Amino acid sequence: MGEWKGFTLWMTGLSGAGKSTISDVIVAEFERRNVPLEVLDGDVVRENLSKGLGFSKEDRDTNIRRIAFVADLLSKHGTPVITAAISPYKDIRNEARQLMDGRFVECFIATSLEDCEARDVKGLYAKARSGEIPEFTGVSDPYEPPENPELTVETAAKTPEESAQQVLDYLEQQGLIPAAS
Ligand SMILES: Nc1ncnc2c1ncn2[C@@H]1O[C@H](COP(=O)(O)OP(=O)(O)OP(=O)(O)O)[C@@H](O)[C@H]1O
């Protein structure tokens, strides 16, 4: 602690874009480099901190504001944080950016809707298309891509390791983590 600057790597992207998968690779790499890290994954947060919240605009905003609140507390005391939630609304992401002024790295996991839907890891797109799941981001609910993200990560025709490496390279270049030895 204190050796490295706290920051929040704020991942945003559609369901199935690769946020959790890339975050898992980064966690392992941080461990290898002895850099502390806390992850706030959308699915995990909705099971505890945001249990009971739904997917209306209001509930989504509340969920994201809670994630930003915790990420701010941790990162301002020197702990790097990854948030891995869809975070579809630009204005709430910008709120988080202002809250963590100078510590906020917006990372757009830029997988197309077509690719996410073809993956359909959790079978949710099929349910969204059939109407079984309402208010599904990208299908029946908005996703507002970032206009000026610090980082845009492509995943098409890339392995999760290659995509994660793009993030690690950026963090190294910014002096936020030590170079791999
Ligand atoms: N380059 C890549 N980076 C990340 N994931 C990839 C890549 N190529 C293929 N995939 C696959 O895409 C899927 C991404 O799913 P993942 O659960 O990580 O998405 P997510 O963004 O966390 O979605 P959700 O918002 O629903 O939690 C995984 O099955 C993963 O193996």
Ligand SMILES: [Mg+2]
């Ligand atoms: Mg996920």
